[in-house]
């Protein structure tokens with residue numbers, strides 16, 4: 001624990017923090033001085049239940065290094081579970097300053113083969129799993145603000161390139177992650193009045209979720225920088241969780257290795273307005289002109 005304690009005295013919830021990127025966030029927040037609620041229900045990669053308790057292992061690591069942490073096993077997409085998670089932070093550590101929404105799983109399939117159950121499960125865990133925790137945390141922060149107590153709180157959501165640019169074979173996951181990007185904008189606009197900023201990241205790192213995608217970089221390099229180490233994602237998230245980021249809200253950052261990029265989302269683009277209704281047959285050349293003059297879309301992953 002030799003880094004600057006930029007999150008000293010802050011209480012942080014990290015969801016899905018038993019493994020992968022969430023685990024790296026929990027360890028990094030603890031190393032920056034935060035008290036951490038390590039949430040993880042301990043699912044398999046496809047969301048199936050297991051008997052594993054990775055949250056406790058991460059808590060043990062933090063405590064062994066001299067930090068403060070407590071485990072939580074609630075399902076983030078369960079309404080009462082999300083409420084209990086927020087309550088546990090407040091009851092255990094006396095408040096809540098940062099919510100990092102990170103938990104989730106994948107059930108990849110081409111849209112033409114995707115089942116209703118696979119759609120519902122992935123939308124639920126990511127999109128509802130972000131909303132449910134954020135909703136209960138926001139209610140807590142609004143209560144604090146109304147009671148006249150200073151709130152300097154943060155939400156950091158986890159989107160994905162699959163949501164920002166699209167990804168073949170990940171229609172359910174990409175839709176949930178695009179939803180999270182949109183939810184971040186509205187939440188940032190609504191929660192500012194309570195002293196809460198809301199930002200999101202689109203990370204890329206080697207975890208069980210991406211083992212096959214990043215197969216060529218599975219082995220860490222013999223020496224030097226391992227660009228796909230999940231721990232590379234956490235410094236920006238810790239900074240966003242600190243008091244120093246108070247001016248930053250409603251933003252999306254793409255993070256990978258040593259790279260931090262500010263993503264540009266949907267914007268109003270080039271337009272033609274004739275001030276009257278169009279006849280459908282007239283629109284071919286109009287659309288062709290817009291596409292010719294407008295910006296090229298980013299390529300879809302895997303296309």
Ligand SMILES: NC(=O)c1ccc[n+]([C@@H]2O[C@H](COP(=O)([O-])OP(=O)(O)OC[C@H]3O[C@@H](n4cnc5c(N)ncnc54)[C@H](O)[C@@H]3O)[C@@H](O)[C@H]2O)c1
Nearest residue numbers: 016019020021041042043075076103104160204205207209
């Ligand atoms: N790894 C990448 O390159 C990458 C890229 C883009 C986005 N992401 C996103 O980053 C986040 C972390 O992914 P990861 O790669 O570390 O995956 P991971 O599978 O290693 O970790 C996800 C954790 O979430 C937990 N979890 C699943 N459902 C849960 C629930 N309902 N409640 C509580 N915990 C639950 C799992 O048990 C697991 O420990 C995810 O939101 C993922 O979509 C990852």
